[in-house]
Amino acid sequence: MAPRPTVWLDMDPGIDDSWAIAVALSRCSVQGISTVAGNVALEHTFQNTHDVLQVLNHSEIPVFPGADGPLLEPLITAKAFHGEQGLGDYVADASHIPAILADTPRVWSRWAQHSTGVSDTHLIATGPLTNLAIGFLAFPELRSAWKSITAMCGALPGTEMDKAKEFNVYVDPHAADVVFRYGARVQMLGINVAHKALVPIRDLSLLPQYGKTGRMLAKMLNFYTIEARGEGGNPDAFPIDDVVAVAAVSYPEIFQWRELPLTVVREGPLRGTVVISPIDVQRPAVKVALDIEVPEFLAWLWESMETYRA
Ligand code: BDR
Numbered sequence: 001m002a003p004r005p006t007v008w009l010d011m012d013p014g015i016d017d018s019w020a021i022a023v024a025l026s027r028c029s030v031q032g033i034s035t036v037a038g039n040v041a042l043e044h045t046f047q048n049t050h051d052v053l054q055v056l057n058h059s060e061i062p063v064f065p066g067a068d069g070p071l072l073e074p075l076i077t078a079k080a081f082h083g084e085q086g087l088g089d090y091v092a093d094a095s096h097i098p099a100i101l102a103d104t105p106r107v108w109s110r111w112a113q114h115s116t117g118v119s120d121t122h123l124i125a126t127g128p129l130t131n132l133a134i135g136f137l138a139f140p141e142l143r144s145a146w147k148s149i150t151a152m153c154g155a156l157p158g159t160e161m162d163k164a165k166e167f168n169v170y171v172d173p174h175a176a177d178v179v180f181r182y183g184a185r186v187q188m189l190g191i192n193v194a195h196k197a198l199v200p201i202r203d204l205s206l207l208p209q210y211g212k213t214g215r216m217l218a219k220m221l222n223f224y225t226i227e228a229r230g231e232g233g234n235p236d237a238f239p240i241d242d243v244v245a246v247a248a249v250s251y252p253e254i255f256q257w258r259e260l261p262l263t264v265v266r267e268g269p270l271r272g273t274v275v276i277s278p279i280d281v282q283r284p285a286v287k288v289a290l291d292i293e294v295p296e297f298l299a300w301l302w303e304s305m306e307t308y309r310a
């Protein structure tokens with residue numbers, strides 16, 4: 001297991017994103033969180049991130065707003081899975097959001113200017129990749145600024161799930177393509193692997209042990225599982241894709257990877273499909289997840305939750 005990696009989370013909370021925040025705080029040093037429109041509008045993903053951090057007693061972590069919609073397409077949300085405001089049935093205590101003027105790509109650029117060479121920070125992206133794409137286009141020095149970039153998006157080309165099934169790449173296919181084109185040390189954790197790491201429904205009964213964090217997640221997951229249950233092919237279990245992305249950085253030994261140059265179908269009926277890019281020699285290889293050891297993942301997940309035991 002990686003010794004407590006330093007990470008930055010770029011995300012659209014979102015219910016599995018929220019669980020990913022909790023697990024990342026347990027396993028990693030979280031430098032900051034940037035938010036993007038995706039599961040719900042930016043105003044909610046930004047607010048939700050603050051609300052979740054407050055419950056986790058980590059309001060000191062800086063949160064930044066990013067893009068309020070995809071590069072070129074209108075925003076599509078996932079309210080069926082995440083609820084009208086993004087956290088299902090969870091209603092936060094009244095919280096205060098400090099006014100923040102800087103937006104995410106500019107914040108990253110200032111950070112990159114102050115670091116020398118490749119940083120020790122791993123970026124974990126669990127929403128549409130719009131912030132990252134804007135960052136790469138506006139501030140080219142960001143393209144190789146992170147030690148790794150793990151994106152929960154897409155599916156391994158050639159698998160039965162690879163046709164326009166994954167939300168983050170479908171919502172902003174142009175952004176995903178920019179990331180595959182320009183990003184250094186990119187890892188793609190697709191739903192072909194994330195949907196193997198299913199949580200049995202009966203495990204929800206473990207949550208009350210974990211104090212207010214457990215109660216918050218239980219409220220969210222009661223809503224989420226109405227839609228997500230069965231998504232990975234097992235009616236008695238549900239996927240938590242964004243948490244698996246944290247595992248890919250914290251516990252990479254339980255994954256198998258393969259390097260492939262990738263591109264994304266951006267228009268038409270196959271929009272959002274990730275394909276191998278054989279003719280574009282300029283494309284860097286992306287490390288694509290092939291498989292995961294599921295029992296080890298589930299043990300890691302619940303051990304991560306021990307941080308919150310009441
Ligand atoms: C992705 O879509 C979103 O709804 C989830 O938060 C996750 O990031 C899975 O396709």
Ligand code: CA
Pocket residue numbers: 011012013014016017038039126127242
């Ligand atoms: Ca997400």
